[in-house]
Amino acid sequence: MFTGVLTRYKEFLPITEDTPIFTLGEGDTPLVRSKNLWKQIGHSELYFKLEGCNPTGSFKDRGMVMAVAKALEERSSTIVCASTGNTSASAAAYGAYCGLKTIVLVPKTGVATGKLTQALAYGARVLAIDGNFDQALKLVRSLADVQPITLVNSINPNRLQGQKTAAFEIVDNLGDAPDYLFIPVGNAGNITAYWMGFREYKKIGRAARSPHMMGFQAEGAAPIVRGEIVASPETVASALRIGNPASWKGALAARDESGGVIDAVSDKEILEAYKLLAQFEGIFCEPASAASLAGLLKLSRQGMPFEDKRIVCVITGTGLKDPEIATRFFDLPIQGLPSDLSTIQKAVANA
């Protein structure tokens, strides 16, 4: 039965008597068993955690419900973030539900208007500044210092608290933690949050073990792999286009404490995995999400053994979030045929 993450995982979250409990439908997302692609890595038990089934179409909703509940508890009237993607959509949805004003700061240049449509639909106020993303983030931090405004970027610790519930759900579904968790790494908040969740469940005995945390950045936006800030991150996976991750240290800790890796995959590998997921598992995700499977396939090709292992790949958002890429990548010329049965039968036989 559906309840939402604040109710379901109340005891694990920073919830007090004064924290309002509500839900927009976040959490309790499907854990789907691989039907075909598991064969590519030898005999194994492979699952996909479909975070695109959250109400705004990405994993951000888990953390946003917690951050917005705390904003209400602190009597904020306004939430603010710097973002051009999934965070702004999620903030705007929870802001609308809770009657808060939502302000999104974006850099004036380099913003695809289409990406903001969702935030605008929910009624967020979008301010475009003469400056880059770093300046936008600096401004929203200052705004949140001096007014009754709550910052809901992932440097707000309540965000990661909410996001860790995805790890709880995986353990609750499987009965224990998997051997490996593969996850895309952009701002590195999500890998940090999952690791927090797995550790907490192990500590209280709800899981007997914790997984190796396997984080994957895009090659053109791989500051953690390279060990240095990337000034101009570039990748087809827009949600991974981050050169200086906010949770850099958290990602390193997750890797080192779990015996995992943080590695990079190329845009070609990301798009290959994006296509494989759609056409062999029926999972249409945004390109960034496919970095988890791309990483698994890369390590498997390099000879890392996954025989008889239980593996979860996190699929962070729906493919409907990025229609431009999908249209460019998948649209084929559609040929017209006369409307008679024998022609169509032949076409079907040859299709």
Add this chain to the structure above:
Amino acid sequence: MFTGVLTRYKEFLPITEDTPIFTLGEGDTPLVRSKNLWKQIGHSELYFKLEGCNPTGSFKDRGMVMAVAKALEERSSTIVCASTGNTSASAAAYGAYCGLKTIVLVPKTGVATGKLTQALAYGARVLAIDGNFDQALKLVRSLADVQPITLVNSINPNRLQGQKTAAFEIVDNLGDAPDYLFIPVGNAGNITAYWMGFREYKKIGRAARSPHMMGFQAEGAAPIVRGEIVASPETVASALRIGNPASWKGALAARDESGGVIDAVSDKEILEAYKLLAQFEGIFCEPASAASLAGLLKLSRQGMPFEDKRIVCVITGTGLKDPEIATRFFDLPIQGLPSDLSTIQKAVANA
């Protein structure tokens, strides 16, 4: 815990020993309590059933998992449908997962390529015929007669069997059926399926009552309201653009047996509800989905009393399905601002 509808509601579905059980993540969708709009209809308990949280973004997945499971049981190698929208996306996803060839027939003219992107992403074969939608449907019916091909349009009875599970979930969540169920009516399969579900649950005592079924068509595509086929249905809500619904009789039975209504709402009312849902409930749906709330608001304005009633509005699909409408309807000119704190503070105060 997530299981999928075939496992969860096995005893209510046409499942035999030979039916394969699998899931792509369909069902168990959120039932979200209205935070703001309930006030517009007097003191009431209003919920939204978010079917856009299904894996392909619409309610079609519930019926498709059942139809495809039966296709596998019958050893079909191919599934086929005539559709340019949500049905084709869902068929293509389940076809991909199960290794079936998926064929989608569309009329050559009047098809928005963007609408087919999702089906193409999942690897469906799209054939465009020189003819209209009715001819496409006629052809797929003939195809399914003469080859090891299963038709998965909603005239396949397994589709409605799967779709009725949404009614079960509502009762399981609320402890009983609501007083009223508001639902968009296009091809009329969904209202027919919900009514089947509510009746079955009442019959075995899992629900003490059944709801009044309140179906809403779009004014320009309202054959059931008008009592005659509409040759050229027109509405902004593409999923409701149907002039001769396949489940016409089912919709009438649902209305008459439940003491409900089938009525129409204008495009203006649909778009108004679409905006209200996003900006006052944080729910971004496709325009067709908003017909349920539009209908409720219309009847309330006409004086129908909903005081102290428990009401569910079905939200059939995500707004990300129809980016063109959203961009046209919500995109605002975004003004650039200098990157200094005091300017931004003023802009925030005035936003």
